[in-house]
Amino acid sequence: MDTRLRSYLENGFVLKPSKDLYFKCTACQMPLGANFLTDGSYVWIEGYEHYIYIHDYALSEGFLSNIKQNDFQVPILNEGEAISLRTQITVWPKIHPVPIDQVRKESKKETQEAFIERTMQRAKATFTKFNLDMLSYTLHD
Numbered sequence: 373m374d375t376r377l378r379s380y381l382e383n384g385f386v387l388k389p390s391k392d393l394y395f396k397c398t399a400c401q402m403p404l405g406a407n408f409l410t411d412g413s414y415v416w417i418e419g420y421e422h423y424i425y426i427h428d429y430a431l432s433e434g435f436l437s438n439i440k441q442n443d444f445q446v447p448i449l450n451e452g453e454a455i456s457l458r459t460q461i462t463v464w465p466k467i468h469p470v471p472i473d474q475v476r477k478e479s480k481k482e483t484q485e486a487f488i489e490r491t492m493q494r495a496k497a498t499f500t501k502f503n504l505d506m507l508s509y510t511l512h513d
């Protein structure tokens with residue numbers, strides 16, 4: 373396969389280090405990389421080219437056409453864009469590259485769900501406390 377493609381995958385802009393020490397190939401357990409990379413349109417894991425070259429995975433049409441559109445050169449992201457992406461994204465690709473709009477949307481959803489979950493927990497705690505208070509009031513009265 374195209375060496376320009378390989379170089380593109382290897383030279384993504386480091387968006388964020390993974391929480392794990394490194395990603396492990398799900399097929400052969402080989403350690404891959406430890407960073408999430410981006411070209412501003414897609415996010416992928418460092419070492420993803422391993423899946424392509426060793427295990428014959430195919431790049432998605434969308435990702436491939438995005439790479440071709442960029443003429444096999446990872447666009448330079450400014451630090452401002454990178455910081456904004458880092459703060460917006462909380463959901464990361466596991467194996468395959470994902471469009472940045474998609475991870476952004478999923479991250480937003482996750483943040484909202486986490487907020488609802490926290491609010492529910494708080495309401496439940498308040499309710500429980502209220503019940504206990506009522507109980508103790510009844511018992512002591």
Ligand SMILES: [Zn+2]
Nearest residue numbers: 397399400402
């Ligand atoms: Zn492997």
